[in-house]
Amino acid sequence: MKIRLAQRGEGKAVASLLEAVLGSTPGGLSGCDLATGIDRLGGRISVPYGHTRALVAADGEEILGMCNLAPAIRLADESAELGPAGQQRLARRVAELDIIAVSPSARRRGVARQLLRTAQTVLAASGCTQLLAQIHQDNAPALAWAAQQGFALPEPGGLIVLRFGGREIGIDALTGGGYRQAHLTLI
Numbered sequence: 001m002k003i004r005l006a007q008r009g010e011g012k013a014v015a016s017l018l019e020a021v022l023g024s025t026p027g028g029l030s031g032c033d034l035a036t037g038i039d040r041l042g043g044r045i046s047v048p049y050g051h052t053r054a055l056v057a058a059d060g061e062e063i064l065g066m067c068n069l070a071p072a073i074r075l076a077d078e079s080a081e082l083g084p085a086g087q088q089r090l091a092r093r094v095a096e097l098d099i100i101a102v103s104p105s106a107r108r109r110g111v112a113r114q115l116l117r118t119a120q121t122v123l124a125a126s127g128c129t130q131l132l133a134q135i136h137q138d139n140a141p142a143l144a145w146a147a148q149q150g151f152a153l154p155e156p157g158g159l160i161v162l163r164f165g166g167r168e169i170g171i172d173a174l175t176g177g178g179y180r181q182a183h184l185t186l187i
């Protein structure tokens with residue numbers, strides 16, 4: 001199995017993976033636009049504050065799993081007090097694990113763990129120091145996986161505190177939609 005950036009034309013394979021996963025994931029995930037984007041542009045797609053990176057775990061032609069990394073766009077947008085340059089820096093330092101998904105038939109073989117390890121290496125090399133993920137509170141397997149990978153998952157009512165540019169940025173542990181915030185320090 002190889003972990004690599006998704007390539008143009010792999011949208012269909014990613015779409016069928018996400019379809020298999022979406023059908024079995026409490027809380028729901030969005031991924032169809034992502035598959036279309038990958039098909040046209042490959043794994044690196046421009047977004048506000050930078051670009052996404054979609055990594056796939058491929059066994060020959062077969063896509064066993066994928067993850068998508070993005071700058072923390074909403075966090076940067078909500079941090080207007082930092083000014084445009086500060087918001088840009090924040091989004092460079094803090095990434096979001098937008099989605100991670102492994103084919104049901106390939107689970108518990110370390111595919112997601114290896115995707116995350118590669119993601120950490122790629123992000124750290126570009127100066128990113130923090131990774132955030134939102135996981136639905138009913139998605140027990142994903143919460144267990146994240147905890148096992150070292151993500152901090154503060155209890156609902158708590159806060160994740162990011163220190164950036166001499167300031168503290170607080171993120172609620174539970175969002176309105178029932179998603180738990182997970183936080184991993186990369187370096």
Ligand SMILES: CC(C)(COP(=O)(O)OP(=O)(O)OC[C@H]1O[C@@H](n2cnc3c(N)ncnc32)[C@H](O)[C@@H]1OP(=O)(O)O)[C@@H](O)C(=O)NCCC(=O)NCCS
Binds near residue numbers: 103111144145148
């Ligand atoms: C969460 C998910 C990505 C994990 O993928 P995976 O490749 O099976 O995970 P790994 O093999 O890397 O798991 C590593 C460890 O995480 C924990 N873990 C993974 N799945 C688990 C489960 N269903 N229940 C409890 N612990 C689990 C275990 O500690 C596991 O180690 P072990 O198998 O030696 O016990 C996969 O279940 C999935 O695609 N779920 C649907 C999509 C989703 O919810 N994504 C997360 C939100 S974006």
